[in-house]
Amino acid sequence: MPNISCKNCALSNLCLPFSLNKQQVEELDQKIKRRKPIKRSEALYRNHEKFTTLFVVRSGAFKSVINYETREQITNFFFAGEIVGLEGIANQQYITTTTALVDSFVCEISAEDLTQFTRKFPSVQQQALQMMSQEIVHNTQAYFHGEATDKLLHFLLHLSKRFQRYGYSSKQFQLPMAKQEIANYLGLASETISRIFTKLQYDNLIEIDNRYITIKEAQHG
Structure with a gap:
């Protein structure tokens, strides 16, 4: 740089x-x-x-x-x-x-x-x-309580807002951390995180391409 x-x-x-x-x-x-x-x-x-x-x-x-x-x-x-x-x-x-x-x-x-x-x-x-x-x-999260799906969705939405704050796209971004690290952070099992990612994509709330995430309009904001 x-x-x-x-x-x-x-x-x-x-x-x-x-x-x-x-x-x-x-x-x-x-x-x-x-x-x-x-x-x-x-x-x-x-x-x-x-x-x-x-x-x-x-x-x-x-x-x-x-x-x-x-x-x-x-x-x-x-x-x-x-x-x-x-x-x-x-x-x-x-x-x-x-x-x-x-x-x-x-x-x-x-x-x-x-x-x-x-x-x-x-x-x-x-x-x-x-x-x-x-x-x-x-940087203080408020989503450590509640259902596992809500935890992950709130985590992604919070990341979206952080990226927007720093001038990046709030709808499409790359996750620099692995799913196992997200699971650790949220206090969930890795298998649970993988299952929820699959469900969120199936429900058309997000799109996933490797670590690239697209948050659909209905969930954005």
């Missing part, structure tokens, strides 16, 4: 406070690092590591996982324009291991640099906190 700056990034309206003036954007841009590609399955950070950095997904997708003794639990998925690492702020420690689902790019800013920047420009601090809070709300 070619070099890009905050001022000409298509995602800047999602991850930068809108009150920043040109000078502030340029100063913040000097503090932001842009990594080489994060390869599929490569960790962005690991559970129990010291919180040092916030990330924004430039392209690709990530999953966050908590590892228990006998199993792992996926707690979230992140897509282009979304802030990753907010979990580490409270206790200054990451509580999940977050890895790339596909080859991905991120921007990153150290917690120290971000703190210094918001102290220098106090008017930005409150808006930055609001943006972080909104990011948590956007």
